[in-house]
Amino acid sequence: MMMTERGMVAPAAGGSVLADFDAILAAAAPELAGHVQAMSFDADTGRLDVAPDAPAYGTQLRWRAPKLIAAANEKVSGANVRAVHVLAPAPAKAGLATAAATLAPQPTVPTAPVERRTPPEGYRRAIEAHRQAAWPSLADPAIAEAVERQTAAMRELSCRAFPEPDAVAGDAPAPIEQARAQRRRQAAASEAALRRARAERAARKGQNADDVIDRR
Missing domain, CATH: 3.30.300 (GMP Synthetase; Chain A, domain 3)
Known part of the structure; x- marks a missing residue:
């Protein structure tokens, strides 16, 4: 049942x-x-x-x-x-108007060839003369010279304020190496002077000890 x-x-x-x-x-x-x-x-x-x-x-x-x-x-x-x-996505059903518009053949409109007219002779001569004419320079020569003088003066002031270092020869040591060598020489001279001072002090102490023994 x-x-x-x-x-x-x-x-x-x-x-x-x-x-x-x-x-x-x-x-x-x-x-x-x-x-x-x-x-x-x-x-x-x-x-x-x-x-x-x-x-x-x-x-x-x-x-x-x-x-x-x-x-x-x-x-x-x-x-x-x-x-x-x-299920997998399915496109929505198109309406009757849309389907009819899609299936209906579209009328083809014949395209007429574009006819180009030949320009007049006077127009062509004017265009050719315009192309050949040279455009005059709008810059004032006096202003251009003043700008060049000002640029040269600014360049000279910049060189004075920030002078370029002298070129180092190929065999000469670099400035950093020169400074290191100079510090090493100074350290060696200081150490030699300290050694001489110690030797002189020891010599003086030895002489004082001999004087004390002779007096006794």
Whole structure:
């Protein structure tokens, strides 16, 4: 008896789910209205196949699947929808006006060749004279000379303020090496003077000790 009832009721319920899918979608996810189509419904497994027209709507549809199932079972009596399967995005169906406009042949308008008129002789002579004429120089020679003198004076002041270092010969040591050598020589001279001072001090101490012994 149960199989008989399923055989009689399930197809009607499946057709109602597909027929009322727009109302079901509006109740569950109104923001997806017009972007999702119901493709098929398997009454035996309770699987509803739907196809969005863009991947973004497919993602939203997966999040709203529980609400869609609840709305389908509420709108259609005995539908028994258990799962929603989101198919690959399918483009929206074009309207009749769009399809007719696409299929209708467009009339071709013949294009007339563009005829170029020959310019008058006077116009051509004027253009040729304009091309051959040399443009006069707008610069004042006095101003140009003043600019050159000012540039030379600024260059001379810059050389005086920032003189370039003398060129170092190929065999001569670099300034840093010269400074290091000079410091080494100064250190050696200081050490030699310190040694002489120590020797003289020791010599004086030795003489004082001899004087003390002689007095005794």
